Amino acid sequence: MEKSAWFVWPFMLGFMFALAVLLLRYLWWLRSLLRRPSSRLLSRMFSKHSLLAVREIFSEGLLHLRIYKRNRRLGFMHMSLALGWFMMIVGGKFETWFHSGQFLHGTWYAVFFRYFEPQTVGGWAGTFWLHYMDFGLLLVLTGLALAIVKRIRKKVLGIHSTTRHTLVNRVALTFLWMIFPLRLVAEALTFGQHGGGGFLTGALGRCCFTSGTLAGLELPFWWAYSLSLGAFFVVLPFSRYLHIPTEMVLILLRHWGLQAAEDLQPEKALQAFEIHACSSCGLCLDVCPAIKDHPFQSAYFLRALRSGKGWESLASTCLSCGACEEACPINLGLEKLRMAARGKIHEKHHAVYSYLPTVGPVETSKVDVLLFTGCMGRLKPATTKALKDLFEEAGLSWVHLDEQESICCGRPLALAGRASEASALREHNRSLIKGQQARMLVTTCPICLKQFRDDYRLELPVYHHSEVLWSCLSSGSLKREKGTACFSYHDPCELGRKSTCYQAPRELLQSCGTLLSLEREQADALCCGNSLGSLSLSLSERQALTSRTLKVLEVPGAQSIVTSCPLCQHNLARQSSLPVKDLAEVLAVTGLPEQQGQRKAALAAVQEL
Amino acid sequence: MPKPDFGFSFAPNRALELSVPLLPEVQAVLEAEPSIRACMACGQCAAVCTAGVFTPLAFYRLVLQLWAGEVEVVGQRAQHCMLCGKCQMTCPRGVNIRNALLLMAALLPPKP
Amino acid sequence: MRSSEYINKDEVAIIGGGPAGMQTALVLSARGFSVRIYEQKEQLGGHLKGWHHLFPHGVAASDLLGALKEQVLARAIPLHLGQTVDHLQKVGEGWELWQGETVVGRAGVVVLANGFALFDARRKEEYGYGLYPSVLTSADLEAVFRKERPWPFGPDCAAPQIGFVHCVGSRDLKCGSPHCSKLCCVTAVKQAMAVKAFFPEAQVYCFYMDLRMHGLEYEELYRKAQVDYGVRFIRGRLSEAAPGQGKRLHVKAEDTLQGRPLHLQLDMLVLMSGMVPTFVLEQQERAVFFKEPVFGSGFVPVQGFLAAGSVVQQKGLFASGACKGPATLPEVFADAAAVACEVEQYLKSLKAVAHA
Numbered sequence A: 001m002e003k004s005a006w007f008v009w010p011f012m013l014g015f016m017f018a019l020a021v022l023l024l025r026y027l028w029w030l031r032s033l034l035r036r037p038s039s040r041l042l043s044r045m046f047s048k049h050s051l052l053a054v055r056e057i058f059s060e061g062l063l064h065l066r067i068y069k070r071n072r073r074l075g076f077m078h079m080s081l082a083l084g085w086f087m088m089i090v091g092g093k094f095e096t097w098f099h100s101g102q103f104l105h106g107t108w109y110a111v112f113f114r115y116f117e118p119q120t121v122g123g124w125a126g127t128f129w130l131h132y133m134d135f136g137l138l139l140v141l142t143g144l145a146l147a148i149v150k151r152i153r154k155k156v157l158g159i160h161s162t163t164r165h166t167l168v169n170r171v172a173l174t175f176l177w178m179i180f181p182l183r184l185v186a187e188a189l190t191f192g193q194h195g196g197g198g199f200l201t202g203a204l205g206r207c208c209f210t211s212g213t214l215a216g217l218e219l220p221f222w223w224a225y226s227l228s229l230g231a232f233f234v235v236l237p238f239s240r241y242l243h244i245p246t247e248m249v250l251i252l253l254r255h256w257g258l259q260a261a262e263d264l265q266p267e268k269a270l271q272a273f274e275i276h277a278c279s280s281c282g283l284c285l286d287v288c289p290a291i292k293d294h295p296f297q298s299a300y301f302l303r304a305l306r307s308g309k310g311w312e313s314l315a316s317t318c319l320s321c322g323a324c325e326e327a328c329p330i331n332l333g334l335e336k337l338r339m340a341a342r343g344k345i346h347e348k349h350h351a352v353y354s355y356l357p358t359v360g361p362v363e364t365s366k367v368d369v370l371l372f373t374g375c376m377g378r379l380k381p382a383t384t385k386a387l388k389d390l391f392e393e394a395g396l397s398w399v400h401l402d403e404q405e406s407i408c409c410g411r412p413l414a415l416a417g418r419a420s421e422a423s424a425l426r427e428h429n430r431s432l433i434k435g436q437q438a439r440m441l442v443t444t445c446p447i448c449l450k451q452f453r454d455d456y457r458l459e460l461p462v463y464h465h466s467e468v469l470w471s472c473l474s475s476g477s478l479k480r481e482k483g484t485a486c487f488s489y490h491d492p493c494e495l496g497r498k499s500t501c502y503q504a505p506r507e508l509l510q511s512c513g514t515l516l517s518l519e520r521e522q523a524d525a526l527c528c529g530n531s532l533g534s535l536s537l538s539l540s541e542r543q544a545l546t547s548r549t550l551k552v553l554e555v556p557g558a559q560s561i562v563t564s565c566p567l568c569q570h571n572l573a574r575q576s577s578l579p580v581k582d583l584a585e586v587l588a589v590t591g592l593p594e595q596q597g598q599r600k601a602a603l604a605a606v607q608e609l
Numbered sequence B: 001m002p003k004p005d006f007g008f009s010f011a012p013n014r015a016l017e018l019s020v021p022l023l024p025e026v027q028a029v030l031e032a033e034p035s036i037r038a039c040m041a042c043g044q045c046a047a048v049c050t051a052g053v054f055t056p057l058a059f060y061r062l063v064l065q066l067w068a069g070e071v072e073v074v075g076q077r078a079q080h081c082m083l084c085g086k087c088q089m090t091c092p093r094g095v096n097i098r099n100a101l102l103l104m105a106a107l108l109p110p111k112p
Numbered sequence C: 001m002r003s004s005e006y007i008n009k010d011e012v013a014i015i016g017g018g019p020a021g022m023q024t025a026l027v028l029s030a031r032g033f034s035v036r037i038y039e040q041k042e043q044l045g046g047h048l049k050g051w052h053h054l055f056p057h058g059v060a061a062s063d064l065l066g067a068l069k070e071q072v073l074a075r076a077i078p079l080h081l082g083q084t085v086d087h088l089q090k091v092g093e094g095w096e097l098w099q100g101e102t103v104v105g106r107a108g109v110v111v112l113a114n115g116f117a118l119f120d121a122r123r124k125e126e127y128g129y130g131l132y133p134s135v136l137t138s139a140d141l142e143a144v145f146r147k148e149r150p151w152p153f154g155p156d157c158a159a160p161q162i163g164f165v166h167c168v169g170s171r172d173l174k175c176g177s178p179h180c181s182k183l184c185c186v187t188a189v190k191q192a193m194a195v196k197a198f199f200p201e202a203q204v205y206c207f208y209m210d211l212r213m214h215g216l217e218y219e220e221l222y223r224k225a226q227v228d229y230g231v232r233f234i235r236g237r238l239s240e241a242a243p244g245q246g247k248r249l250h251v252k253a254e255d256t257l258q259g260r261p262l263h264l265q266l267d268m269l270v271l272m273s274g275m276v277p278t279f280v281l282e283q284q285e286r287a288v289f290f291k292e293p294v295f296g297s298g299f300v301p302v303q304g305f306l307a308a309g310s311v312v313q314q315k316g317l318f319a320s321g322a323c324k325g326p327a328t329l330p331e332v333f334a335d336a337a338a339v340a341c342e343v344e345q346y347l348k349s350l351k352a353v354a355h356a
């Protein structure tokens, strides 16, 4: 090598530095695991799970397929940046191997290869590598252009909100943006002066940089390229770009069966990797119902956790509606993390339920349904009555477990991060259910539903009333005729996103009327604003969210709004200009076959007397 | 020195002394959840309370006791709350009762 | 282009034929102005025609209404019954009154006297209005007094247990009505006494948050209810109504003075529904539309302290009576006279400008 190689040092130093810091941080996060490696992890490490992980790293870390599915333009931007850079790294390795016949080189060699060997071509295969490397560079530059556009005009990329960055991130961003244009100019200068190059760099060199007066610029541009690379690497481990390597490790660790802790440990194990794997892609911003009022969205929450400052209020305010978790392209366990943070805030909170009455041995008569309406159910007599009427009509027998007094299912405690305190409540309700001879447990509250399903380990199946009613309809024990009624349906977060029950309510409504389609529904539905998930959101902020949700629901033609959660119904009903009903209430009086309708009216008239 | 015995005693003063500043822990609770100040002691929260059927938990009373500086009782009673949120649903003044109770139980822990 | 010439600048149109509308019309007519009343119902009277007797002295509502109507007839004030004005169009200095696509009247000045609406108690589902026949609103109970509907319990029930719930849909941010309706406390007292007069053996409870006895002699009425009628006042809120023994309702409440929860079986539960706006004004270019109120809508706003009834930012548009917020009949009558004076001033000032 005759040419001066001093300029590679900034890159080399930066790169080594980044590598060392990353290694140290990862080892620190994994410290407990290294001390006591779990056998499960080791066995998974050498199995198909690692291959699956590699596949996911490729599809998510490089191709960003999940972002692409949500938002094509944004997905393309991420894909072109990551894939292009990846192509250049791999291609660089192969190109130097091809030309030198030697696989191992200093890391800098491939990065700055064309400075040292501008004219080496090497037949058609060498030409291929030249164009291949240029293609990689072009891809990155396209991504870069989109990223700049996104900063200036976010709407162009189909998003409404971008994350606001801190200083270190802006510095990193600046260096990152400089790297590739500098490489383009440096290579083009070299090719312009010495000939050669691919379709991009070579052509640019031939058209702009052949003049001998520019020869003096060649080395300075390579210096600048190296410097910006080096600087970027130095800040990388302290900026959001840490997510690039971290996401890959996270995917591996997840496939190896590692799970996030229940308590907050932002510098430990899987949680640390999750917190640092967030790319601030911003997908969680646009879906959040509260985006205009509050910057507490997951991207900000995770950033606060990384810096260790101010995460408390962000964790308490969020509604836990689950929209961001649904949207997050790297499937971060955001709710679990938030609950862990809430648990940490209220660490000193301790509950005492020694006052709960003991449940004596329950009488066991065989029934079809154990009905649990929950605390909120007591405020919704119309729903309970309608449901009982429907059970009667369908020929189902039932026992109303909590008709007199009810004890909370425990999920509200879990949503406050105090799941551990709820065991006494669960025990109480479990003893109510145990010993009953029933085919199923039915709840009218989706919050209870989730809790019973996930945490109670009951011997009988648990259903939401919409699911049971739908099955009655399918089996023919309930009959409905399509009428002229026109509904819009609100998906409760806890029933939709949290329990993926979207179809049953829709089938029920379509059986007796017309269901209107909405701008945001199913997994994209907005929270009603009344979620138990938020601890500190004020009433006026909640009401602002509710009116925004009502704007989506009050579509032209809708005669009533239907939902299937007592909290949502309570909240929407107070604020809406349209009547807001529970599914059961609607089904009890709508679409009744002719004769049956008359019989019902007659019965009601008799009861009035 | 043993107290002199005059053969009679004065009852302790029961009056609330409003010119004395609020206890710092009371201030901490009020600061962390300012909506507590909006409570008008209507009793709706107690009427609906899931736990109140079994135990003397009544949120509005805890608020009154908080103002009176009776932090021991407040901390102890707040532990009985199930956080079910029924009270908050019906409170006409929009007090964030669940958060207030969490804070009361966490910041005013009863002495063991 | 319509000219404003065909509008008689001195004519006053009054929207609403309730106590406020009638009284405003009477005062203006007595002072020599030509007035017309536009009323959406087929009869004059507004809410007053649904009441049985009036606090604080127990005057029969029909007597008062009869006297008002008689005067309106005597003065031959033109009535446009069955006409629901839904928007106004400004033409020159005056107004056109519209019902849908047709002009139903023209006037130099319009006085809104559209009154109030009762809060829809079905929105408080936990109290079971519309679900349990024994849950009534205060207006329903007046209808019972007027023998327009039956008592919700049978004749066999000589000693009914009866509860009144104050502040239903008032003083409630969750319902979008933060205001106090001001007269439901005394109405509850009046009705509780009336119920006791019908059923001397009845046990009557009033569940209140604060008792707002703001008017002259209201406090005396409250004392009378306690001492002479044995009505029990419980400071606390009701939780929910549920089916109880037989046809009774089971209610849970908190007695905030005792600091204890209480349970009760009731034969009748009366909800003191609050007063809410009937419509909100919406300006669209030179038209003012009367729109369905939405969550949190306020009453008709007037300009500052010194104005009795000039509607904010609308020259020549005035408001009288309970459309500006909860008011009792004496207040409505006093207000109507004040608004009439203001209208007169306005018309005189227009004339002065024309002369100059």
Ligand SMILES: Cc1cc2nc3c(=O)[nH]c(=O)nc-3n(C[C@H](O)[C@H](O)[C@H](O)COP(=O)(O)OP(=O)(O)OC[C@H]3O[C@@H](n4cnc5c(N)ncnc54)[C@H](O)[C@@H]3O)c2cc1C
Residues within 6 Å of the ligand: C015, C016, C017, C018, C019, C020, C021, C038, C039, C040, C041, C044, C045, C046, C047, C048, C051, C053, C054, C055, C056, C083, C084, C085, C086, C113, C114, C115, C116, C117, C138, C139, C183, C187, C275, C278, C290, C320, C321, C322, C323, C327, C328, C329, C330, C332
């Ligand atoms: C339960 C109850 C009991 C009460 N008891 C008493 C009592 O004992 N003593 C007492 O002093 N006060 C009492 N009040 C208060 C009293 O009813 C009111 O002060 C009074 O009715 C207000 O009169 P108003 O004319 O302003 O409104 P309203 O009585 O509401 O009359 C408004 C009129 O305007 C008409 N209108 C509305 N919109 C339009 C439109 N767009 N076009 C045409 N017409 C329209 C309506 O049909 C109605 O006739 C009671 C109130 C309640 C709720």
Ligand code: SF4
Residues within 6 Å of the ligand: A277, A278, A279, A280, A281, A282, A283, A284, A285, A298, A299, A302, A324, A327, A328, A329, A330, A332
């Ligand atoms: S949390 Fe997920 S969706 Fe939100 S910015 Fe981070 S990676 Fe994107």
Ligand code: SF4
Residues within 6 Å of the ligand: A284, A287, A288, A289, A290, A296, A297, A298, A318, A319, A320, A321, A322, A323, A324, A325
């Ligand atoms: S859970 Fe819902 S409210 Fe909370 S940050 Fe995510 S999207 Fe926003």
Ligand code: SF4
Residues within 6 Å of the ligand: A373, A374, A375, A376, A377, A407, A408, A409, A410, A411, A412, A445, A446, A447, A448, B084, B085
């Ligand atoms: S989940 Fe809801 S309704 Fe169910 S018990 Fe808990 S708070 Fe009550």
Ligand code: SF4
Residues within 6 Å of the ligand: B038, B039, B040, B041, B042, B043, B044, B045, B046, B059, B060, B087, B090, B091, B092, B093, B094, B095, B097
């Ligand atoms: S319901 Fe609300 S305002 Fe009423 S006493 Fe309870 S906290 Fe206070």
Ligand code: SF4
Residues within 6 Å of the ligand: B045, B048, B049, B050, B051, B052, B057, B059, B080, B081, B082, B083, B084, B085, B086, B087, B088, B097, B098, B101
């Ligand atoms: S959240 Fe606590 S205080 Fe409120 S109703 Fe439930 S148990 Fe009672």
Ligand code: SF4
Residues within 6 Å of the ligand: C166, C167, C168, C170, C171, C179, C180, C181, C182, C183, C184, C185, C186, C209, C210, C211, C212, C272, C274
């Ligand atoms: S007058 Fe009495 S009942 Fe009516 S809203 Fe005011 S306080 Fe409540």
